[in-house]
Amino acid sequence: MSRVLRGLGALLVLLLLLVGVPAMLLAVGARWPTTWSRQVLLRPDDGTVLLALVTAAAWLAWAVLALSVLAELVTAATRARIRVRLPGLAGPQRAVAGLVLAVLALGAAPAVHLGLPPAVAEARASPPPAPPAAERTAVPSAARAPTRPVDPSAVVHEVQAGDDLWTLAERYYGRGPDWRRIAAANPDRLTGGPDRLEVGWRLQVPGIRPSTSADGAAERVPADAATVTVRPGDSLSTIAERQLGDDARWPELFDANRAVLDDPDVLETGQRLHLPAEAVPRPERAGAEPAPDQAGAPDRAVEPGSTRPAPPAGDGAWSGRTAPPAPDRTAPERAAPPTSAPVPVEPSASAENVVALAAVGGLLAAGLLAGLAVRRRLQLAARPVGRRIVHPGPATIPLETALGRRQRPLTLRTLDRALRAVAVSCRDQRLPLPALQLVLLAEDRVELRLAVPHEVAPVGFVVEEGGLCWVLDQSGADHLTALPADEPLRPWPTLVTLGRDAQERLVLADLEALRLLQLGGEPQVGRSLLAALAVELSFSPWADEMRLTLLGHDTRLPDALGVHAVAQTDDADALLDRLEGRAAEQRRHQPHPVLGQHRLDPDLAEPWTPEVVLVEHPLTPLQRARLRALVEEAPYVTTAVVVLGDVDAPWRLTARAADDGTPATRLEPAGLDLTAQTLTPAETAGVLELVAATGRTDTTTAPWWHVEVAEPEPPPDNVSYLGRRFGGWSAERTGEVDEVVAIRAAVALAADARVDHPTLLVLGPVELLGAAGTPPPRAAKQCLEYCGWLLEHPRRTARDMASALAVAEGTRRSNMSRLRTWLGADAAGEAYLPDAYTGRIALHPAVSSDWQQVQILTAGGVNRAGDEALRAVLQLLRGAPLADVAPGQWHWAEELRTDLISCLRDVGVELAGRALAAGDLALARWAAARALVAAPGDELLLAARIRTEHRAGNTAETERLTLQLAAQARRLGVDLDPATVTLLQEVVEGRVRARLA
Structure with a gap:
């Protein structure tokens, strides 16, 4: 009852301030003079000017109040994801925050009326029991506040700038109205009221124990919660069906994991979720067939509701350290085994790799990926023009993607x-x-x-x-x-x-x-x-x-x-x-x-x-x-x-x-x-x-290079379909590609001109041009990655996609829905991302990318393309390929990224060589410099730059580039190509050193 009275009182105060004050000012406030003149300011004061100034000050104060209320409403409506902090208005915002909280608390019903678990409702109805005296310890305080016993089962939160009780309750309990639980557990701290928190205070959060998410990030979860690992194809509803016995109970799962889930549709394979406190293990139906979205589940049947019992605490004797009291991690009793053994689900090898990598630490993953990147860089540095480095088999792509997700x-x-x-x-x-x-x-x-x-x-x-x-x-x-x-x-x-x-x-x-x-x-x-x-x-x-x-x-x-x-x-x-x-x-x-x-x-x-x-x-x-x-x-x-x-x-x-x-x-x-x-x-x-492939020194013929006698090796899988579809590298060399049309299209795309259909840009920061819909408010980067994967892997299944991207099926479906809305439809109403009724996912044929434009421009081979075509290729370059991709994303595209770098480098070397032969030093300089954006420090491109500046008589630049090239070779621990050594001798010493035959 007191909560309702406080809320109604706060609502009345806000209405008086926001509605009553402006109404009063409009009714009795002084009116401004219609004109400001010397006579108005110098005539005898009758109080008009003073009243006008007072009225203006009152309106200004009301505006400050209204802005503060609006800012707090935005913070509450977005669950503190958006915090509006107005300069100089911290005091007014703190003042109105309590009123806003009290009004919003009117909508909070008791836990038992919200369908919450009985255990949670009971915890919210009564304070947690006090621990025995022997287990109580004093919490050190960062501010001047009295100390009180600490519940060892409770999380201790250190107040940061911008914290308030409502947002803390949102973070830990998933519901802002539960801020009273935190307030009740810290009565000696909140002596100035529930709205005044000081930075550095350490507040107890009852009913919550410390834990950690699957990727190592800190989180807060309900005490004694059991856990379940997200498998390929899982969604909250399928997990609720499997673990709680009813797929309609997925909101309980979402509420129990709000610390790690922002969107109920977005799950990551390998992520660990905590089950509600009352979850009871339920035997799976004997002989049940796996659902379609569970086809990638592990082959070992997991006992529903089972949890890993916590290991016993250390004895604390090592190094004289006393072990802290461990949280209670006793697993719930297991249900009786089913009368019939559950049917195990047969997984794909890639799904097994993704799930099992949960035993790999972030340091091993980070070190391994960094080492692989260095080895690939060495491969690219030693790659001859027109050749392609060897890549590992497709079965390793999910493994490398999973490593990228786990690296720290x-x-x-x-x-x-x-x-x-x-x-x-x-x-x-x-x-x-x-x-x-x-x-x-x-x-x-x-x-x-x-x-x-x-x-x-x-x-x-x-x-x-x-x-x-x-x-x-x-x-x-x-x-x-x-x-x-x-x-x-x-x-x-x-x-x-x-x-x-x-x-x-x-x-x-x-x-x-x-x-x-x-x-x-x-x-x-x-x-x-x-x-x-x-x-x-x-x-x-x-x-x-x-x-x-x-x-x-x-x-x-x-x-x-x-x-x-x-x-x-x-x-x-x-x-x-x-x-x-x-x-x-x-x-x-x-x-x-x-x-x-x-x-x-x-x-x-x-x-x-x-x-x-x-x-x-x-x-x-x-x-x-x-x-x-x-x-x-x-x-x-x-x-x-x-x-x-x-x-x-x-x-x-x-x-x-x-x-x-x-x-x-x-x-x-x-x-x-x-x-x-x-x-x-x-x-x-x-x-x-992976390690062996990145250490190989042999190469294959690049699909972007023409050779007179073709080697008996097929083009890589990631370009064979594109060639047939777009007239690219695997097209017949019969003039199928209209080079003039391709050049015009590439120049228009490079100039950011309007495109008629969706085009994904990967030669620099990843962007999507020409989409008929609007960008999604969230997960836009993931949608771009999905679009890139579909362009490079057309007509694949949903399971192939989820495995390659290392995402759960629910996440994949949500992002595919966002991407479908973003791409929209063409003028004839055909969706750019049609529904896959055949089970094979493919984009509309009009959806393309700047990388496919490169393939069209070089369809006959880089060494046979015209100068204007090669220039158009380099004009498409806006930065390093996939320049703004964050670590852990696009790991499936490592082969694509190295092909982008290799092709653009070869284009730069070829065009610079032609320009030098024709005496066009400006074009040679531009071509080499442009390609160096994609392949920084490449030996052949730097050699072209050195040769260009030497011919131009630019001694200072020639010397700088020479020193840069030599220093880079020492840093990488590689030898310079003999042709590069000869060039350096010519430009530095004026002649090639004598050699005996």
Whole structure:
């Protein structure tokens, strides 16, 4: 009743202020003089001017009030997605925010009348029970406010600028009217009323426990919630049918996951959703056929409602740290098994890859993708004109897409800079390097766990637990910007991910500090863990500063990498002989207690390069004894060994398969329960195929280049259909393409002229021109990606599309609907994206792209196209291909992107060469410079620029380009082409150096 009275009172006040005040001013306010003249200002004051000024001030105050109310209404209507902050009006906005909240609260009904789960309704009706006195701890306050006991089951939210109780309730409970739960849990904080929050306050959010989403992002979820993983083809309704027994209950799923779902139609494959608190496991119908949108589900039947029980908390004895009280993660009781076994759903291989990659950490994915990008860049740099680099098979596309979704490049970069900052600080201040053992890595926090206390930390780090723990949070990370980007110091190159803990933090171990790590438990999980260790160590940012030896593994990884630092052997005795000899040499030179100290001096770093040995080979008792003596006898050496099997090691990682199939491990003596990072054999094979393809030096004939004698190899799949459809590269060389018409169309498109039909631009920032509909208010970038995929993969199925893009079926359908509306229909009423009644999705034949324009212009081959056609191709270029694509998007298009770069580079080289032969230096300069936008630093294009500037007599530019080319070759670690070396000798020294025949 009091809520209703307060709401009605607030509504009355707002009506009086917004309606009554202007009505009063119109009725009794002074009227402005019709004209302003000298007589009006100098005549005796009768109060008219003063009353007019007072009236104007009143109108101004009313306008400020009205704007403040409007801003708060926008904030409430958009659920705080749009926050309007008017300069200088923070005070009025705070004043009216309480009135607006009170009015909006009139529409809030009790939870039981909204069909909410009984458990939630009960929680909202009564405050949470107080914890026992022994479990209560004081919450540190950032502001001057009294402290109160903290409910260990509650999230503690630190107030940020712009926060209010309504938006906090929207974020945590999904409903703004539930702000009273937060207010009731913090009575001693909100002494100034529910509308006054101070930045830095720490507020309890009852009934919510901390958790983490599948991609590692922090979220808040109801306590004791079970989880389910989104599978290919899933939507909220299908999950509700499978887990809750009724597809009409999908709104409950959406309400329980508002922290991670903005749109009920947008799900990502592999994402973990939390079930409502009252969800009861329900046996699936025996013999039920899978729904069409579930065709890509995993082949192992998942028991509905099952959850992975949380591992027991660590003993807290490691490093003297007391483990915080763990949240209650007890899984609900499982329902009785069905009388008939559920029928497993047969998945495609790509769907299996996408789902299973949930065991891969963000650092491994980021390091692997960065390494693949470098290897592709080297392939493109060495590619001859008219040739095409070799790409991995189509089965790896979903795998690479899933890696792109899981990568955390910013987190990896922050960790790398943090470790280098520690090294630089110790070197500059001549301090001993801390004895790092483990790193606990969250999205916004880096925690370094040390073996012995170390009290002096670099700027930005906070020393905790008597020097056993260094913490770097987001505020401290700002100090890392002063670190030189090219600072090479990396004292812990054997740092690698073991898994993630119950708080979803990545747990990394310095293998050199652990010395000997034993992988026990289930051998299959151990082998998958070894595979993940091998891949991450090979592609980490510090991989060049260590050596990796695989004992007993197959040779596929070393062969695919083709680098000297990664090797494989089956001869354990020969390996031990070599390692013992190296260890004896290091011990004679009195190593530091912390071996990384040697690597702070660049002149001494190389002899102390660490070597990691991953042992899958069975060892004899004598070999195990030699191994322990090698790494465990003091003084310690720079050799670290990870062994699959029992070697009586001090550090042990015991593996097992959890009830839900996820790989669970326990790290002793740290007492940490982890979800292990693993690569299954199928995933490992896909990764190795990617690595091998990016290391190949052979090439194939490019479809955009004409050769007199065609090689017996088909054109790539991504252009064969386009050629037949658009008269492109695979068209017969019979003059089918009207070059004049194609040039005019390309010039018009490059000039941003009006196009008659939808045209996707990918030669620069991705845009869509000529669409008949309006752009969607959300997910427009995803719609552009879908359009690009459909152009490159016409007449494919919905399952093919969802698998390649690594999205759930519900997300795909929603975005396809948005794209269909955006594209619209042509003048005859035919949709540009017709419904796929045949099961095959295809765009209207009139929908095209600037890339297809390039194919039309070069249909006879780049080397046979006219100069105007090549010029038109380069005019279409607006930037680097796919210039504004964010990390994690368009990973399926890596082959397309490299083809774009390769073709445009060849066009630039060909046109610049023709222009130089004709003496047209301006055209040669323009062609090479334009193509360099697509292929920055390309050797052949830079050589064309050097040749052009040398002929023009531009000595300064010639010298600059020469130095740039030489420096780039050193940076990439490649040799210049002999023709380029000859050119540089000619332009720099005036002649070619003599050579004996």
